[in-house]
Amino acid sequence: MKRRLLQILAVILCFASLMTCQILASDTGDSGIMPLWDNASGASCDIVFMETGVGLAIGSVSARKSNTTIYARLELYRTHWLFGDTLLNYWAAADYDSVNFGETFTLTDGQEYKLVLKATVTYNGNAEEITLTDVETYHASDS
Numbered sequence: 001m002k003r004r005l006l007q008i009l010a011v012i013l014c015f016a017s018l019m020t021c022q023i024l025a026s027d028t029g030d031s032g033i034m035p036l037w038d039n040a041s042g043a044s045c046d047i048v049f050m051e052t053g054v055g056l057a058i059g060s061v062s063a064r065k066s067n068t069t070i071y072a073r074l075e076l077y078r079t080h081w082l083f084g085d086t087l088l089n090y091w092a093a094a095d096y097d098s099v100n101f102g103e104t105f106t107l108t109d110g111q112e113y114k115l116v117l118k119a120t121v122t123y124n125g126n127a128e129e130i131t132l133t134d135v136e137t138y139h140a141s142d143s
Contacts, residue, residue, distance in 0.1 A: 037121070037128055039068055045117035045132035049107065055138065057091075059101040059117040061130065072099040072119040079112045079135065088113075109140040 041064040048056040059074040071094040077085040093099045099119070112135065119130040 037064070037130070039064055039121040039123040039126065039128045040070075040119070040130055043117065043119060043130050043132055045074070045115055045134050047113055047115045047134050047136040049136070049138050049142075053107055053140065055105045055107045055113065057101065057103045057105060057115050059115070059132075060099065061117070061119045061121065062098040063096075063121060063123065065123055066097055068097055068121060068123040070095055070097070070099045070119060070121050072101070072117065074101045074103070075116045075118070076103075076105055077114040077116065078108075079114050085114060107138045107140075109138065112137040 041062050043061045044059065046058045048058060050056060057074060057076050059072065061070050061072050063070060071092075073090060073092045075090045076088045078088050079085050089103070089105060091101055091103050093101065101117075105113075115134045115136075117130070117132045121128045121130065
């Protein structure tokens with residue numbers, strides 16, 4: 001009887017440990033796993049620090065099918081552990097099939113920046129929401 005109870009407990013523990021090891025498709029992380037969207041074929045959001053001391057906010061959204069409407073907004077924040085995020089600038093665009101951003105901003109040494117891409121991709125009345133985030137810290141000595 002004890003042996004049977006231990007076997008059942010072992011199966012329950014194995015099942016519970018498998019359930020905790022899930023990959024969320026909405027969080028691409030550094031692994032590069034992209035979610036499977038119905039309307040969008042891809043999206044990206046990146047902060048790049050140039051050697052000239054200028055930051056570059058890059059964002060793009062592309063559609064899977066032609067005649068797809070895309071509305072996108074790229075938001076740049078300065079982060080602070082105590083005061084939270086401060087919106088520095090934002091850019092918005094709407095177009096068919098693809099939207100691309102490539103905007104510059106002034107950098108401050110030691111500052112952490114957060115870039116958020118929010119997009120709505122609509123095809124045939126079906127709207128899809130996309131949100132991507134990139135966080136980077138600028139150090140002038142790294143340039």
